[in-house]
Amino acid sequence: MFPVIAGAMIQTFGGIPRTAMALGSIYILGLIVPWFLPETKGKPLPE
DSSP states (O other): OOOHHHHHHHHTTTTTHHHHHHHHHHHEEEEEEEGGGGGTOOOOOOO
């Protein structure tokens, strides 16, 4: 399944370097976005 998805992404983004940059940016966003989300420590769960 992965080769099909990888091939489609490479074709969509126009090459391996651009595809790698797109996939890598997901991890960069995962490092940055949590700093801007509200803190939930100590708050009760919604019912």
